[in-house]
Amino acid sequence: MRNHTAVTEFILLGIPETEGLETALFFLFSSLYSCTLLGNVLILAAILSSSRLHTPMYYFLGNLSIFDLSFSSTTVPKMLSYLSGHSQDISFQGCAAQLFFYHFLGCTECFLYTVMAYDRFVAICYPLRYMVIMNHRVCSVLASGTWMSGCVHAIILTSLTFQLPYCGSNQVAYYFCDIPAVLPLACEDTSLAHRVGFTNVGLLTLICLFLIFVSYTHIGICISKIRSTEGRQRVFSTCSAHLTALLCAYGPVITIYLQPNPSPLFSAVIQMLNNLVTPMLNPLIYSLRNKDVKSALKNIFFKRTHAVENE
Numbered sequence: 001m002r003n004h005t006a007v008t009e010f011i012l013l014g015i016p017e018t019e020g021l022e023t024a025l026f027f028l029f030s031s032l033y034s035c036t037l038l039g040n041v042l043i044l045a046a047i048l049s050s051s052r053l054h055t056p057m058y059y060f061l062g063n064l065s066i067f068d069l070s071f072s073s074t075t076v077p078k079m080l081s082y083l084s085g086h087s088q089d090i091s092f093q094g095c096a097a098q099l100f101f102y103h104f105l106g107c108t109e110c111f112l113y114t115v116m117a118y119d120r121f122v123a124i125c126y127p128l129r130y131m132v133i134m135n136h137r138v139c140s141v142l143a144s145g146t147w148m149s150g151c152v153h154a155i156i157l158t159s160l161t162f163q164l165p166y167c168g169s170n171q172v173a174y175y176f177c178d179i180p181a182v183l184p185l186a187c188e189d190t191s192l193a194h195r196v197g198f199t200n201v202g203l204l205t206l207i208c209l210f211l212i213f214v215s216y217t218h219i220g221i222c223i224s225k226i227r228s229t230e231g232r233q234r235v236f237s238t239c240s241a242h243l244t245a246l247l248c249a250y251g252p253v254i255t256i257y258l259q260p261n262p263s264p265l266f267s268a269v270i271q272m273l274n275n276l277v278t279p280m281l282n283p284l285i286y287s288l289r290n291k292d293v294k295s296a297l298k299n300i301f302f303k304r305t306h307a308v309e310n311e
Helices: 022-049 056-083 092-125 127-133 136-162 179-185 191-224 229-258 264-288 291-310
Strands: 009-012 089-091
Touching: 009 056, 009 092, 022 056, 022 264, 022 291, 056 092, 056 136, 056 264, 089 092, 092 127, 092 136, 092 179, 092 191, 092 229, 136 179, 136 191, 179 191, 191 229, 229 264, 264 291
Parallel strands: none
Antiparallel strands: 009 089
């Protein structure tokens, strides 16, 4: 047997086929990341500051903002670091942590969108019992359940990936540590990790999409029973933001899976849409047509402006 040295750090090779574009990409992604942070912080501030927004729907929207802040921060800071000329090295523990949080938050996103679809189903199909069904305890259990389930999912995938020995090449042909990029570097058979990872991710996504489809099927039936056009439009408007966010979240993932042999650059671009663009768009999606959120944001800026003028 040949002697091998155990890998203690990995080298992230970055976004494929983008050599020479580091400066332009740094400014582009840093701008998008700044907008993501600002937008989601404002949504959280609006929800926390306005008593009118202390309802189940906005409780889950606040969870979504926390998710968006965390998800984009899992991969983007390190990417901006090496795009600005710093080292592309990442420690073994840092790579494991990045993979863990990426799948922890990705799984949490699936469950969170499913819970938000259920919340809309109850609000539209059982409006008189909405606050009884979606009481504080139920909302807390549902929210904590999404985060705990995501954590369990990520622990399984991370342990399967990093219990394998890594003793050969340490060059990760991607811009962050993900299972398809890291597993080829292992020195032993990776078929079990591949099968479990694909089954876990695929099965959870399908289950969540099925439950969302069931919720919106019942919502569609309820909308069809409303006689007035104005009433239908009002009910549909309450779901439009969530449907748009679902399209932005699942669209990139479905696009990747529909491609039989996607190019590395295409996969990286789609992943970037999922990791950075969607978290940036969510605050706009949920605030542009939402009068309560816009009113809460105006109150925040009015109070701040009034306080500055008094000083």
